[in-house]
Amino acid sequence: MNSNQVDPVNIQAGSTAENGQYLTFSLGDEEYGVDILKVQEIKGFVPTTRIPNSPHEVRGVLNLRGTIVPIVDLRRKFNLEPVEYDQFTCIVVVVVQERVMGMIVDSVSEVMNIPSADIQPPPDFGNGLVGNMLRGMARTGDKLIILLDIDAVLLGDSVGMAMAA
Amino acid sequence: MNLDMTIFHQAFFEEAADLLAELETQLLRLEEAPNDIELLNTIFRCAHSIKGGSATFGFTDIAHFTHGLETLLDRLRNGQAKVSGELTQLLLESLDQLKSLLAVARGEAASAPNSEPLIARIDAAIADSEGQKPTIAAVAAEPEIANEVQRYVFRFVPNRDVMRQGSDPILMLRNLFEMVEEVQVRCNRSNIPLLNDLDPEACYVSWEMEFNSIHPMTSLLEPFEFVSDECEVSLTAVAGYWEDNAQPVTTIVAAPTLADSAVQEVTAAAASSTAPAAETSVNAAAKMETHTLRVSTDKIDKLINLVGELVINQSMLNEVVQHFEISNLPRLLEAVAAMERASRELQERVMAVRMLPIKHAFGRFPRLVRDLAATCHKKIDLRTTGEETELDKSVIEMIADPLTHLVRNSIDHGLETPEERIACGKNEMGVVSLNAFHEGGNIVVEVSDDGRGLDKDRIYRKAIDRGLISESDPMPPDDVLHNFIFHPGFSTAAKVTDLSGRGVGMDIVKQAVQGLGGAISLSSTPGHGSRFRIRLPLTMAILEGLSLRVGDEVYILPLTSIIESIRPKAGDVRVVAGQTEVAMVRGEVLPLLRLYQFFGVEPVVTEPTRGLLVIVENDGRKIALLVDELIGQSQVVIKSLESNYRKVDGIAGATILGDGRVALIIDVPGLYRNVMPAQPIMSTAA
Numbered sequence: 001m002n003s004n005q006v007d008p009v010n011i012q013a014g015s016t017a018e019n020g021q022y023l024t025f026s027l028g029d030e031e032y033g034v035d036i037l038k039v040q041e042i043k044g045f046v047p048t049t050r051i052p053n054s055p056h057e058v059r060g061v062l063n064l065r066g067t068i069v070p071i072v073d074l075r076r077k078f079n080l081e082p083v084e085y086d087q088f089t090c091i092v093v094v095v096v097q098e099r100v101m102g103m104i105v106d107s108v109s110e111v112m113n114i115p116s117a118d119i120q121p122p123p124d125f126g127n128g129l130v131g132n133m134l135r136g137m138a139r140t141g142d143k144l145i146i147l148l149d150i151d152a153v154l155l156g157d158s159v160g161m162a163m164a165a
Numbered sequence: 166m167n168l169d170m171t172i173f174h175q176a177f178f179e180e181a182a183d184l185l186a187e188l189e190t191q192l193l194r195l196e197e198a199p200n201d202i203e204l205l206n207t208i209f210r211c212a213h214s215i216k217g218g219s220a221t222f223g224f225t226d227i228a229h230f231t232h233g234l235e236t237l238l239d240r241l242r243n244g245q246a247k248v249s250g251e252l253t254q255l256l257l258e259s260l261d262q263l264k265s266l267l268a269v270a271r272g273e274a275a276s277a278p279n280s281e282p283l284i285a286r287i288d289a290a291i292a293d294s295e296g297q298k299p300t301i302a303a304v305a306a307e308p309e310i311a312n313e314v315q316r317y318v319f320r321f322v323p324n325r326d327v328m329r330q331g332s333d334p335i336l337m338l339r340n341l342f343e344m345v346e347e348v349q350v351r352c353n354r355s356n357i358p359l360l361n362d363l364d365p366e367a368c369y370v371s372w373e374m375e376f377n378s379i380h381p382m383t384s385l386l387e388p389f390e391f392v393s394d395e396c397e398v399s400l401t402a403v404a405g406y407w408e409d410n411a412q413p414v415t416t417i418v419a420a421p422t423l424a425d426s427a428v429q430e431v432t433a434a435a436a437s438s439t440a441p442a443a444e445t446s447v448n449a450a451a452k453m454e455t456h457t458l459r460v461s462t463d464k465i466d467k468l469i470n471l472v473g474e475l476v477i478n479q480s481m482l483n484e485v486v487q488h489f490e491i492s493n494l495p496r497l498l499e500a501v502a503a504m505e506r507a508s509r510e511l512q513e514r515v516m517a518v519r520m521l522p523i524k525h526a527f528g529r530f531p532r533l534v535r536d537l538a539a540t541c542h543k544k545i546d547l548r549t550t551g552e553e554t555e556l557d558k559s560v561i562e563m564i565a566d567p568l569t570h571l572v573r574n575s576i577d578h579g580l581e582t583p584e585e586r587i588a589c590g591k592n593e594m595g596v597v598s599l600n601a602f603h604e605g606g607n608i609v610v611e612v613s614d615d616g617r618g619l620d621k622d623r624i625y626r627k628a629i630d631r632g633l634i635s636e637s638d639p640m641p642p643d644d645v646l647h648n649f650i651f652h653p654g655f656s657t658a659a660k661v662t663d664l665s666g667r668g669v670g671m672d673i674v675k676q677a678v679q680g681l682g683g684a685i686s687l688s689s690t691p692g693h694g695s696r697f698r699i700r701l702p703l704t705m706a707i708l709e710g711l712s713l714r715v716g717d718e719v720y721i722l723p724l725t726s727i728i729e730s731i732r733p734k735a736g737d738v739r740v741v742a743g744q745t746e747v748a749m750v751r752g753e754v755l756p757l758l759r760l761y762q763f764f765g766v767e768p769v770v771t772e773p774t775r776g777l778l779v780i781v782e783n784d785g786r787k788i789a790l791l792v793d794e795l796i797g798q799s800q801v802v803i804k805s806l807e808s809n810y811r812k813v814d815g816i817a818g819a820t821i822l823g824d825g826r827v828a829l830i831i832d833v834p835g836l837y838r839n840v841m842p843a844q845p846i847m848s849t850a851a
Contacts, residue, residue: 049827052764070810
């Protein structure tokens, strides 16, 4: 399992960040957060080139200043209803394991400081896919933010990256 | 010195590899022209540079080994020794030893053969050249004093330009002082000029000193090894103290012949004790090795000029656009055209930076052929043409091994023995040719011989044995038959004798060539020899491609694999066995692949007569691809899909179109693998 190899790295990164900064974005009714250090840039949605014989959630590839970047649609990844892309739709470009990848989200919200004390471990889903993709849950005010382990999300088996790693 | 030398090691390895290659070429020429003094000078210079470099970077064993070699070469150069066949052999063996030592230093090999027997032979050769044998005496004397405290008188007069050449006398002295005690130093400052005339970068002082040391002279002189040619360095062992007016015991004056290899035992011992430490640091260096490229300054100057032109073009364009009126349109078009010209040329020149002449790959063959000729007892004339043909650096690196295999193959199996040749009425000297040339956007490299040619009957029988064809099949045509030898497991041992029993087959050669995007073919005439022909793309970074539309998606097909494209008539496409579709093209029946099906595209054209068939060939097998339409031909820059994603079936890579969108490049060999995995080889011929 690729995600199992990824985990130790994240635990380490999480433990050193006493006051971790997270980029939050919305997807459906939920608010998600990813480690800001993994984010390279945010850009508006642009059409991608489909890659044949690839998993459903890999929407295609994009030319990012001369680099070919695969784009994962997080709605597809999380089995959410598809929506029309609009002016709020964003591509969050992240660097995971030295790979540049993009993910499509409904809209980007803000950069938040979340003290590690406010982060609860994810509820026990067993050792399934869902459990591996979560780093924890953070409560700020009345909002619950789901913190993603982005390496596991993007490099997990279902995106088909395991073949490459 | 605390300076971390490992960062320079890579440069040294590259330089040493170049020097060794040069040395090899020159040594082989020396066999033919033993009295060419210029040749001897070149050889000496190569050895000298290797010694210098290895000593600086702390590869003591290489420096030590080369030192003896250098002394011998110096004797040759001065006419004190004569070049003989035996001596050339010794020099070539020394060269091999140097290669092994370098491989160890690079961390590529765990250990090298012991240098000592060769050093002994070199010493013997040196001694022969002298008639007398002072070196033997020195061998006896040196170890005795090695562990005893010895008083030395040392004089060091640096060259005035020594600091400008990058050497620091103080550093050298500091290194010396680590090895000595009870030092008395006199510094001669009489040459220092008045401040007005003083050049701050010149060295005006010299030193005379006396010290005790338990180290042998060679170690003491080591810090000065690099400046010994330009500076006066002398070290004298004295019996007692300076004031005692003692008689010198031995004097070694630093000169190119300094510190004879006579002290081999001592230095070798020292080298072995420091070896583990050196090895670890070298391994670290090998890990962080980066690929580098030497580029002639000429090429870079041209690039700089072009970039300058591009900047001017761009500012011109800016100006036109800023105050744009429609009457300015011609000027705008002109500026864009100039920009296009400059950027196209820039692209070509940048690609040219990666290009190296193929002689880098050919360079190893004269030696290989010489050695093989000796082991096979054959007489071989190696002819090379087109050595200046340029190829991408990575292609050159990867083609060298397949070429070596082909050359060995030609010599082992192709060429007959001199007796057989004479019996056939041929010249007893067999010819192996290596040719490289351009042919229509490709580079072709040919390896041919004038030997016996392939034995068709044996290949036919072997193919039946291996179940590639059945016994009832007639003898297939030559090209099909020849292709069998590229089949995995189709051992070369099927053909006559095999001297070396190497585990590499022709299928590996074929794989390597295909990995480079190339193709290999073979022609052979019984009794007259055979010829392997490798066709390679000019570069792996740019591809001449045909863009085509499938549904509403655009794909790029490499032009080299396209034979033709046709619009099929009704009835040209048939269904065989209710499933497989085939296309009839001029009487040939080709498997048909609907690209929209393979790539899962929402189809627009499903009726073959409304689309186009593009006939592609790979490996001598053709298939017809159904596409919607052809868009046009263009050069595309290949971008990796794998660096951020992964390998995708049927896709070789991606490229960026003029409008910034990404288009995928079709992997033609990959189509075959995925479409017809279980296709028998004889599909078209059977």
